[in-house]
Amino acid sequence: MFSQMVRGVLEGCLLAVIDEEETYGYEIMEKLARSGFVFAKEGSIYPLLLRLEKENLIVSTQRPSGSGPNRKYYRMTPEGEQQLQLFRSKWYELSIAVNRIIAKDDV
Numbered sequence: 001m002f003s004q005m006v007r008g009v010l011e012g013c014l015l016a017v018i019d020e021e022e023t024y025g026y027e028i029m030e031k032l033a034r035s036g037f038v039f040a041k042e043g044s045i046y047p048l049l050l051r052l053e054k055e056n057l058i059v060s061t062q063r064p065s066g067s068g069p070n071r072k073y074y075r076m077t078p079e080g081e082q083q084l085q086l087f088r089s090k091w092y093e094l095s096i097a098v099n100r101i102i103a104k105d106d107v
Helices: 002-020 025-034 042-054 078-102
Strands: 058-063 071-076
Touching: 002 025, 002 042, 002 071, 002 078, 025 042, 025 071, 042 058, 071 078
Parallel strands: none
Antiparallel strands: 058 071
């Protein structure tokens, strides 16, 4: 059950991290972990980044890393910004409802 919840919110969290600044995959994982989202692993992040790119929510460019192979940097598209705003509003509504239920407030 927990892994399904993580998958359900990971897309919105990735978009939020990329919206802050143009960034690459490993740095995205580090930012998620620093925020407490330690459950996201490479095996789920990279396929999701590829899907987001295919859906034109993000775009990527290759850049030299200075310490190895080129890095793929991701940035938001206007469509991605719209999707992130939708995620934020729906997440806010959902989190309020879930918190009420699990805290047994007004149920």
